[in-house]
Amino acid sequence: MSFIDDDIRREVITEIYRQVDELDWDGMSLRERSEYYVRWIDDPLIGGKLGRFIERDRIRVWIKDGPIKELSRARHGIGSYAQFTAHQYPGMDEIARQAIGQEWRSDADTLEVKPNRCLVRGPGANALMIWGSATKLADLVWAAINARVDGGAEPIIVITSPQGTRLSDGEKQRHQLIAEVAGVELRHITLRLART
Template identity: 50%
Template sequence: MSDIPETVRRTVIRDIYRKADELGWDGLSAVDRTAWYNRWVDDEKLGGVLTRYMPRDRARMWIKDVPMKHYNRARSGIGPYTDLVGTPLPSAYDIVRIAMGEDWTVLGGTLQEKPNRCQVTDGRSRMLMIWGNPRNLKSLVWAGLNARVDGLPSPVVVINLLQGERLTESERRRHQNVCELAGLDVRVITTRATRTTAADRERPTSRLPDD
């Protein structure tokens, strides 16, 4: 898989991301996604290119495990393929302003993934912001508990709904109760993907506040 020339790799990944955007990938079922993996392998401009460097079954695995494994991370401004997405999700800088206010920003060099998290500050204090969709609540809470055990800044869990997604009142109460039981602050926000240029996605970073 590593024998794919870098320019070819990036061109294929960009094309796959464009197709995923057009399909509304986040809203597809597992069955639909499987069907599209198979179609992409049969696509002359995708699988037809990849099978020059690997067998067909490995090409399908490559599509699933390389570009699509990084798809939402890349859309969130994380990982090696962030410049290849056409409809990025709100970045950490956007999330913190929406969830915590305009005075808050991301501390440079603190961004991590699995789950997405970073330290944030308003210039006076700092917190560890952990964010993701409702399906990832378990991993968000677990990361928050580990942050408390490790003595990191006070964690806040941000549940990010994409435009069109909804939580029922019972789901909201359950999420709130789970986080409160774990001793975690929780915020629920709604955002949407937007088409931007690479320059639009650049954000300033902040220094750690003086202790």
């Protein structure tokens, strides 16, 4: 891809994330999202600016493989795109407190991604908290199994759901059964986007 001026790149990503916040992106179907990729190509604040650096037929790919692909991590305050979000989910400490207990704190120095995981410390114990959405369950379980094989802190999977979305009791039960087969503890929590 061509070089994109840093200021333009920042402006475009910030605008995409601003619009995503207004759209209830998490609740949109793939078809609805696809329609927005097309709109963004013609949007003067997005495609209009990118068009000076990228061919028109590559703008959609740039948006999808960049800002949108990184949206979940950015909303969790992780990665280089986090600086562009106006709304974020609670951080690792709050996820640990909500999922495991009020005394638990994350160790930011141990953060790893794909999937998100870090060491959390509680009263007299440590755990490896592995978290993400239900759509990432296979990745979360695989990371937990590998953590058990590698030794160290006992893994705990935390399924995070954005406020306004709801997993059925059947889905939650299935997640629990999968975790039991893998020999790993699993918890469900709901996260609310808050202005940063």
